Amino acid sequence: MFKIPDHQVAGHKSSKGAIGPLVDDSGRFYKPLQSADRGAQEEAFYTKFSSNTEIPNHIRKFFPNYYGTKDIEASDGSGPRPHLVLEDFVSIRTNPSLMDIKMGSRTWFPTASEDYIKKCLNKDRKTTSLSLGFRISGFQIYGSKDSGYWKPERKCVQGYNKDDVRLALRKFVSSNSSDDLVAEEPDCVYAENVYGGDNGVLAQLLKLKAWFEDQTIFHFYSCSVLMVCEKGESPCATIKLIDFAHVIEGNGIIDHNFLGGLCSLIKFISEILGKFSHNSTKVCVVNSEKNTSNGYKI
Numbered sequence: 001m002f003k004i005p006d007h008q009v010a011g012h013k014s015s016k017g018a019i020g021p022l023v024d025d026s027g028r029f030y031k032p033l034q035s036a037d038r039g040a041q042e043e044a045f046y047t048k049f050s051s052n053t054e055i056p057n058h059i060r061k062f063f064p065n066y067y068g069t070k071d072i073e074a075s076d077g078s079g080p081r082p083h084l085v086l087e088d089f090v091s092i093r094t095n096p097s098l099m100d101i102k103m104g105s106r107t108w109f110p111t112a113s114e115d116y117i118k119k120c121l122n123k124d125r126k127t128t129s130l131s132l133g134f135r136i137s138g139f140q141i142y143g144s145k146d147s148g149y150w151k152p153e154r155k156c157v158q159g160y161n162k163d164d165v166r167l168a169l170r171k172f173v174s175s176n177s178s179d180d181l182v183a184e185e186p187d188c189v190y191a192e193n194v195y196g197g198d199n200g201v202l203a204q205l206l207k208l209k210a211w212f213e214d215q216t217i218f219h220f221y222s223c224s225v226l227m228v229c230e231k232g233e234s235p236c237a238t239i240k241l242i243d244f245a246h247v248i249e250g251n252g253i254i255d256h257n258f259l260g261g262l263c264s265l266i267k268f269i270s271e272i273l274g275k276f277s278h279n280s281t282k283v284c285v286v287n288s289e290k291n292t293s294n295g296y297k298i
Contacts (some may be wrong), residue, residue: 019032019076028087029091030085043084055217062239073253093228097142100242101224134264139151141171202229205266207238209263218255219248222245227239
């Protein structure tokens with residue numbers, strides 16, 4: 001039995017006349033292959049990534065498990081279509097909070113058409129992609145049984161500036177999140193539980209950063225980091241990289257575009273932990289004045 005996912009904050013959604021992803025009860029996520037070359041490119045990435053012996057096991061866990069492709073009935077009922085079969089790491093949660101963060105100051109890949117580059121560059125300039133090296137594409141925050149989820153409209157999120165991004169990241173780990181970005185000062189009571197600790201978001205991002213400082217296999221254009229947490233659980237946070245339709249060969253060159261955005265996101269997370277964590281030793285893993293070996297400040 002296939003169904004439309006209950007929790008999706010960005011990307012192509014299933015709606016009238018539009019094909020989107022599906023999930024089943026066995027923990028699988030079915031993503032329809034995109035049009036033009038994008039679907040084939042994403043399938044090729046998963047195939048190469050899955051078989052590449054140079055990828056460390058501790059890095060593989062940051063990518064969805066890949067189970068091949070399968071023809072299933074499209075979400076709009078238009079007939080069988082090929083879908084990527086991936087791990088569903090969201091639906092297994094009871095009340096998940098999610099945030100989709102598109103990485104890189106440049107979301108277009110070098111060989112893209114002039115029209116596509118123009119389109120991406122326009123959006124990168126209007127959002128925080130150029131200024132911060134990442135932008136929030138969408139998010140939902142679970143409040144309580146009574147209040148349910150706060151899920152801002154995409155157009156609203158796309159208009160976020162640097163201060164809005166910082167506030168959203170604070171609200172993501174707060175107990176008093178509301179449907180108004182500035183209605184109440186976030187209490188950040190879950191900051192240490194979600195962002196801190198040996199298995200928290202910050203520790204996971206730092207592991208990714210260490211890999212990106214060395215890996216030259218792929219360049220991840222227009223890829224997202226998806227943060228998933230359930231505040232009442234411990235450990236409660238998971239991060240996954242998603243959306244690989246524009247990944248290209250690295251050809252021995254470090255992916256500075258993704259790495260720069262990752263360092264910027266780490267700085268935002270570490271600043272929140274530095275202010276609200278009760279255990280300063282957990283936060284000292286990041287020094288905001290320290291330079292990485294490639295010159296990026298975090």
